[in-house]
Amino acid sequence: MANQVAILLYLCWGIAQCPVGGAGRAFTRDGRETVERWVQQPDTSSPPASACQVSIVNRLDCYPDSLTDEGKCAARNCCWSPVEGALRYRGIPWCFFPSSAGSGYSVTSRSQTPLGFSAVLQRSVPSHWPRDVMKLKLDVTYEAESRVHFKIYDPAVKRYEVPIDTPRVTSPTSHMDYAVTVTPSPFSIRVTRTASDTVLFDSSSTPLIFADQLLQIGTSLPTDSIYGLGEHRQPFMINASQPSRLAFWSRDQPPATNLNLYGDHAFFLGIEASGDAYGVFLLNSNAKEVALGNTDGLGLTYITIGGILDFYIFTGPSPDDVIQQYSRVIGHTFMPPYWSLGFHLCRWGYGSSAGLKKVVKRMRAANMPYDAQWTDIDYMDKHLDWTYDKTKYSTLPDVVADLHAHGQHYVIIVDPGISSTQPNGSYPPYDEGLRDGVFIMREDRTGPLIGKVWPGETAYPDFTNPQTPVWWERMAKSFHDVLPFDGLWTDMNEPSNFVFGSMNGCPPNNTYNTPPYTPGIASGKLPDRTVCPSANQYLSRHYNLHSMYGHFEGIATNRALVSIRQNRSLVISRSTFPGSGRYMGHWTGDNSADWDNLYYSIPAILSFNMFGIPLVGADICGFSGTTTEELCTRWMQLGAFYPFMRNHNAIGSKDQDPAVFGPSAQDSMRTALTTRYTLLPYLYTLFYHSHLTGSMVARPLFFEFPQDTNTYPIDKQFMWGNGLLISPVLEKGKTSVSAYFPRANWYELDSGNLVEGSGSSITLDAPLSKINVHVKGGLVIAFQKPEVTTTLSRLNLFGLLVALNESGSASGDLFWDDGDTVDTIETGQYNFIDFSVAQGKLTSSVVKAGYSSPAMSLGSVVVYGVQSQPVKVTVNSRSMPFQYDTANKALRVTGLSEDLLKPLRVSWSAG
Numbered sequence: 073m074a075n076q077v078a079i080l081l082y083l084c085w086g087i088a089q090c091p092v093g094g095a096g097r098a099f100t101r102d103g104r105e106t107v108e109r110w111v112q113q114p115d116t117s118s119p120p121a122s123a124c125q126v127s128i129v130n131r132l133d134c135y136p137d138s139l140t141d142e143g144k145c146a147a148r149n150c151c152w153s154p155v156e157g158a159l160r161y162r163g164i165p166w167c168f169f170p171s172s173a174g175s176g177y178s179v180t181s182r183s184q185t186p187l188g189f190s191a192v193l194q195r196s197v198p199s200h201w202p203r204d205v206m207k208l209k210l211d212v213t214y215e216a217e218s219r220v221h222f223k224i225y226d227p228a229v230k231r232y233e234v235p236i237d238t239p240r241v242t243s244p245t246s247h248m249d250y251a252v253t254v255t256p257s258p259f260s261i262r263v264t265r266t267a268s269d270t271v272l273f274d275s276s277s278t279p280l281i282f283a284d285q286l287l288q289i290g291t292s293l294p295t296d297s298i299y300g301l302g303e304h305r306q307p308f309m310i311n312a313s314q315p316s317r318l319a320f321w322s323r324d325q326p327p328a329t330n331l332n333l334y335g336d337h338a339f340f341l342g343i344e345a346s347g348d349a350y351g352v353f354l355l356n357s358n359a360k361e362v363a364l365g366n367t368d369g370l371g372l373t374y375i376t377i378g379g380i381l382d383f384y385i386f387t388g389p390s391p392d393d394v395i396q397q398y399s400r401v402i403g404h405t406f407m408p409p410y411w412s413l414g415f416h417l418c419r420w421g422y423g424s425s426a427g428l429k430k431v432v433k434r435m436r437a438a439n440m441p442y443d444a445q446w447t448d449i450d451y452m453d454k455h456l457d458w459t460y461d462k463t464k465y466s467t468l469p470d471v472v473a474d475l476h477a478h479g480q481h482y483v484i485i486v487d488p489g490i491s492s493t494q495p496n497g498s499y500p501p502y503d504e505g506l507r508d509g510v511f512i513m514r515e516d517r518t519g520p521l522i523g524k525v526w527p528g529e530t531a532y533p534d535f536t537n538p539q540t541p542v543w544w545e546r547m548a549k550s551f552h553d554v555l556p557f558d559g560l561w562t563d564m565n566e567p568s569n570f571v572f573g574s575m576n577g578c579p580p581n582n583t584y585n586t587p588p589y590t591p592g593i594a595s596g597k598l599p600d601r602t603v604c605p606s607a608n609q610y611l612s613r614h615y616n617l618h619s620m621y622g623h624f625e626g627i628a629t630n631r632a633l634v635s636i637r638q639n640r641s642l643v644i645s646r647s648t649f650p651g652s653g654r655y656m657g658h659w660t661g662d663n664s665a666d667w668d669n670l671y672y673s674i675p676a677i678l679s680f681n682m683f684g685i686p687l688v689g690a691d692i693c694g695f696s697g698t699t700t701e702e703l704c705t706r707w708m709q710l711g712a713f714y715p716f717m718r719n720h721n722a723i724g725s726k727d728q729d730p731a732v733f734g735p736s737a738q739d740s741m742r743t744a745l746t747t748r749y750t751l752l753p754y755l756y757t758l759f760y761h762s763h764l765t766g767s768m769v770a771r772p773l774f775f776e777f778p779q780d781t782n783t784y785p786i787d788k789q790f791m792w793g794n795g796l797l798i799s800p801v802l803e804k805g806k807t808s809v810s811a812y813f814p815r816a817n818w819y820e821l822d823s824g825n826l827v828e829g830s831g832s833s834i835t836l837d838a839p840l841s842k843i844n845v846h847v848k849g850g851l852v853i854a855f856q857k858p859e860v861t862t863t864l865s866r867l868n869l870f871g872l873l874v875a876l877n878e879s880g881s882a883s884g885d886l887f888w889d890d891g892d893t894v895d896t897i898e899t900g901q902y903n904f905i906d907f908s909v910a911q912g913k914l915t916s917s918v919v920k921a922g923y924s925s926p927a928m929s930l931g932s933v934v935v936y937g938v939q940s941q942p943v944k945v946t947v948n949s950r951s952m953p954f955q956y957d958t959a960n961k962a963l964r965v966t967g968l969s970e971d972l973l974k975p976l977r978v979s980w981s982a983g
């Protein structure tokens with residue numbers, strides 16, 4: 073059947089009008105010319121009217137390849153029913169398959185298994201898609217109390233499955249929060265949360281299709297408030313009632329709405345009106361799409377063009393539970409080096425090592441906290457990986473030595489494309505890569521696929537080949553001997569290609585390059601801006617592995633760095649996949665310097681925290697375009713609360729490092745940086761928890777207040793952990809901000825001024841010098857006196873900020889280690905301290921004391937919400953002087969020097 077498809081495609085290439093079932097010229101959603109794909113026609117009779125009674129959400133697009141009309145639709149024997157007011161490209165097909173296409177599978181047998189059950193599903197009538205798998209197997213595994221796993225696959229022929237490590241469960245769970253039911257004919261599967269009787273997944277309303285290159289399954293939704301489904305530019309909350317279609321296929325695509333971006337994360341969390349939450353993860357790396365929208369019931373439809381249907385459902389019930397349950401499947405985040413939580417500075421186009429030196433100098437002169445300097449592709453010699461420009465950047469090694477001498481770090485960009493046109497013997501990355509067979513091979517396996525990226529013609533390392541990480545590390549090591557970088561920035565790893573598929577295009581007679589159905593991706597063509605899906609990789613076709621390219625590159629890069637530096641290292645990747653957070657962080661790609669991009673960074677940061685990649689940030693002040701002093705100030709203030717903070721700029725735009733601006737902008741930026749550096753022990757502790765449990769670092773408000781439905785759509789404010797609420801200004805010219813405060817005590821970070829949250833919005837002053845940050849009552853937050861680098865700030869005294877709740881209590885903790893050594897938790901080389909406060913007394917308990925150099929000393933304690941002036945303050949039984957701010961009810965005790973690894977007792981007695 074594949075051959076038939078191919079022949080028709082080939083013959084009709086470029087012909088204006090082709091017969092039914094053939095191909096012809098057409099236009100994509102964005103108006104560009106494309107080639108229509110062929111849709112199989114098993115019969116030629118027009119469908120009976122009853123078969124066209126398909127609800128809008130269940131319509132399977134019969135004409136996904138172009139805009140169509142009734143005549144063209146009828147020619148494919150499909151149903152035609154325009155939807156008034158709905159634009160076709162927003163996701164509601166006007167021309168769709170009759171319902172008979174979907175009612176095909178029935179359960180023919182069912183059996184118990186040690187951890188669940190299996191069923192055999194049989195289709196009697198083929199669907200409209202080539203190569204139906206007529207007999208399927210369903211495996212349902214009760215993996216954990218709150219996690220069920222089900223797989224639908226071909227039991228006869230092994231199909232591609234996503235090569236990431238997921239838990240292998242071998243013993244049954246003693247208790248389950250859910251029930252799974254299967255309806256035999258037509259087959260459907262349903263997962264219910266037992267405690268609330270909520271149906272979390274129910275496939276009965278959408279036809280199940282399992283053809284070789286078209287797999288479809290749908291589910292009802294118990295809520296219209298869902299989150300996730302990345303990487304897309306969208307508000308944080310996706311309203312599942314609004315028709316839309318999200319496509320997944322990693323792409324070098326500057327963020328824009330309705331387009332598939334750099335990464336692929338087919339996970340979502342839904343929050344129900346009761347405040348309960350659940351999650352659904354489709355483990356599938358093929359090009360795919362999710363259609364949303366409703367008329368007669370909420371629903372979501374998945375269409376993927378390969379692999380199997382492999383689902384995990386998480387029952388929560390709290391949002392944080394859901395993310396921890398998801399993280400357990402994909403893996404927890406790596407422990408970032410402490411320095412990577414400092415401020416990073418980069419631009420494309422420093423021009424020379426002298427230009428770079430100038431910026432480093434003025435940053436130091438301006439006293440800006442600043443831990444890492446980066447360089448973009450212009451440091452390279454002719455854009456060749458693992459080289460530097462010995463003319464323009466002749467003194468780069470000196471700049472790096474100087475950074476290191478100042479306790480700072482250095483990060484370089486590295487692209488996957490390896491130049492294939494250097495003279496033989498002159499460029500080891502290519503010569504040795506070719507020798508070791510590390511490159512992605514052409515479809516016919518006669519040689520590496522050659523595309524084109526920054527250095528010109530390039531081959532693409534296949535990081536799924538076990539030889540490749542060995543070669544990659546060797547290249548990194550020999551360059552590190554010359555230029556001792558501390559982190560690697562893996563860009564262009566969708567992988568990006570400046571030509572379509574390869575220098576020779578892609579074999580047209582090929583079902584991987586032009587599959588029967590292409591999800592609604594930008595340009596409508598799989599090979600666009602990347603390598604041919606038909607190309608061969610070690611583990612499988614690029615068709616299957618495409619969206620995991622950055623993931624595999626990141627694993628290899630992380631391993632190389634750790635092995636070379638023998639310390640924790642930093643990998644920041646543009647393309648990511650579920651599980652990437654175990655090895656790398658992410659920045660949100662090539663944004664631009666405008667206010668819209670400032671806002672959209674928040675939904676992106678929150679989404680990636682849900683995706684298990686908490687070390688994430690957007691390019692502060694904007695990558696492309698020219699920033700303004702006001703925008704850049706606001707962006708540095710917001711960016712000070714990105715888990716990963718980097719200011720980065722495109723070539724040709726004017727400088728935007730903090731030190732280039734006027735004195736008052738510099739002051740505002742320095743204040744934001746200082747606030748961040750002060751709070752780093754708290755941020756680091758949040759990463760520790762994330763590493764251990766999968767809980768999120770940056771969180772939306774509804775994670776802490778799931779009962780408060782007003783918080784569900786909020787994405788202009790966010791939290792760090794459960795303690796800090798950040799309310800940035802996101803609009804030009806504004807000096808106030810409307811901020812929502814859920815029911816709790818909130819204290820302004822610096823002053824302790826109380827905001828009694830009542831579940832409403834309050835207008836806060838927000839002059840250009842200030843970002844509003846509030847601490848939630850009930851928290852103890854550890855901080856440290858800031859310095860211009862973390863190398864220095866780590867030597868300073870700690871402080872504790874106590875924010876009392878309504879009952880005068882609070883709790884918190886602190887994780888601490890050297891911030892560099894690999895696996896300190898596994899080897900016990902860390903400290904962990906619990907703090908709790910009640911009735912005017914703060915006590916600590918040292919849970920773990922495994923790291924002692926330098927000593928951890930407590931210099932100050934600040935308590936917010938002390939109702940009346942204390943008469944006496946004692947610290948470890950010694951009476952201590954203190955200050956009490958009557959207006960803000962804030963108690964401050966300074967001048968301390970207490971060993972934090974000994975139990976601490978601070979008490980204040982009421983007047």
Ligand SMILES: *[C@@H]1O[C@H](CO)[C@@H](O)[C@H](O)[C@H]1NC(C)=O
Nearest residue numbers: 296297311312313314784785
């Ligand atoms: C989602 O959109 C629907 C239809 O426009 C609207 O009725 C509903 O209130 C929205 N839901 C949320 C949570 O905003």
Ligand SMILES: *[C@@H]1O[C@H](CO)[C@@H](O)[C@H](O)[C@H]1NC(C)=O
Nearest residue numbers: 495496497498502503506507
């Ligand atoms: C490059 O040179 C080496 C040694 O002369 C030779 O063995 C190899 O085949 C050459 N490679 C190519 C691609 O020409």
Ligand SMILES: *[C@@H]1O[C@H](CO)[C@@H](O)[C@H](O)[C@H]1NC(C)=O
Nearest residue numbers: 074075078079082083581582
């Ligand atoms: C298409 O490929 C098939 C094999 O996959 C081959 O038999 C057929 O001749 C090819 N058609 C053209 C037009 O190249």
Ligand SMILES: *[C@@H]1O[C@H](CO)[C@@H](O)[C@H](O)[C@H]1NC(C)=O
Nearest residue numbers: 850877878879880881882883
């Ligand atoms: C106050 O905080 C304590 C300790 O974290 C907690 O046990 C208590 O429930 C909180 N009380 C209120 C009213 O939030």
Ligand SMILES: *[C@@H]1O[C@H](CO)[C@@H](O)[C@H](O)[C@H]1NC(C)=O
Nearest residue numbers: 558637638639890891892893
């Ligand atoms: C590795 O970490 C240790 C401990 O912080 C530090 O002393 C050393 O300089 C680090 N090495 C590198 C190459 O950064």
